[in-house]
Amino acid sequence: MTTGPATEGLLRELAPRALGAVVRRYGHFADAEDAVQEALLAAATTWPTDGQPDDPLAWLIRVASRRMADTYRRDDARRRREELAATRSFIPPGPVPAHDDTLILMLMCCHPALTAASAIPLTLRAVGGLSTREIAAAFLVPEATMAQRISRAKAKIKASDEPFRLPPPGTGGERMRSVLHVLYLIFNEGYAASDGPDLARTDLSGEAIRLARAVHAAVPQDAEVTGLLALMLLTDARRPARTGADGELVPLAGQHRALWDRALITEGVTLITGALRQGQVGEYQVQAAIAAIHDQAASHASTDWPEILALYGLLERMTGNPMVTLNRAVAAAMTHGPGAGLALLDDLGDRLGDHHRLHSVRAHLLEQAGDTGAAVAEFQAAAARTSNLREQRYLITQAARLSTSNKT
């Protein structure tokens, strides 16, 4: 089965709207999600040959509704009808803006009963309109295994009996945080894998950006949503420069900045500037602000490091995350010299343990300070502790480079 990119894009766009409509009509998020998934597959098979219907959304809703009706007829009709009657009362009457449904679906998928690992594939299927096969391929998991993950996630949501509606104003904060976290994880998954050998993998970063755009369209006044979207764009802008010709990692300092995507940078900077002006600063906005400074700098050396140092200080106070302290140490070294950075690392071991990133940052700072021998040892220690293959290669190469230059 081959689907043209136009049909595929349209189907993914329509998926949350069709699902929203079917859930509103029949209740039962879990069953409706299956029905819409079947309708999407039917569309992907028939539209390219039979032609696209005049009203694609109506077509999807009709086909999905028929599947729902078939399912209900098949098993235990009465119990189903009773459940239906119970759920219907939650469904608000009248037409609903498409944005709202996307947001409700996101909130459903990022249910507190689910771990992020379950919420991620469910979000990609229910809101993103991806097929189980595509999601399985993206995460390098067999399709049957991924199908189970999704149906278990839906069973949990079903068991929680949550009504399909936007949370009452002022109560959705925690859920919104999970939505943003899940989108952030999807983006990172794609970003980390973006240059792997398997070109068939769905572009998860692109999907995360698309979904973040949809959420942003639903709640344009939410500064953290804007901040996350900006962060994704400003990070994705650097993707073309992040790997060398042989697939090796190129750290920020060594990246060829002409390869960065200017259009994404411009959009990201505009978004984050607007969000920060609203005055409700959150973690994603601060991270986006840091990314924006990097993206606008002409070189690593001429970057506004004092500003980045200040922003990491702010982020550290907001999150208490030791990984942030690690980044602050790098910024401190760039601002005040390697000694200042190394001093910040000293008491970090207690909070961070024997983490490979601590060793690799220390290695870089020791190298800057001219202590080559100690830097080699730290690069080796970092390489021994990472579970990332390409990171390990990068670290071993750094250790080898320094040992060689030491000998000559």
Add this chain to the structure above:
Amino acid sequence: MRFMLLQDYGGVESDCPPMAQWTPEEIKAHIDFQNTLNAELLERGELIEAQGLSVPERAKFVVSDGVSAPVITDGPYPESKELLAGYRMVDVETLDRALEIAARASAAPGINGAPIRQRIEVREVMSAPDPEV
């Protein structure tokens, strides 16, 4: 997180003899156990792959310098107990869960249904790098 759960021919910590000395019922019970465990892992969305490997006698070792003809060694080997018997690859949320699965696999039934206490090697699979490098 992905883990390989590996088992070799040697690491049986009970005094259970090799499978060739079991009754057909005991062998069937053992295979049923493995299938049930795999089905459970699939049902939980954790199974990537599970494979048993052919007997050590059929293993071949290949060594090459990339120029001359490779040296290929055929079995049987005196050290056959060190060879891999099979593996499971699982995708789980925590190391603890991988250890729990390994413990289940270790207690597979042998003679008279007694747990064979197979030693399971648990190894994390290297992943793609974090984006923040």
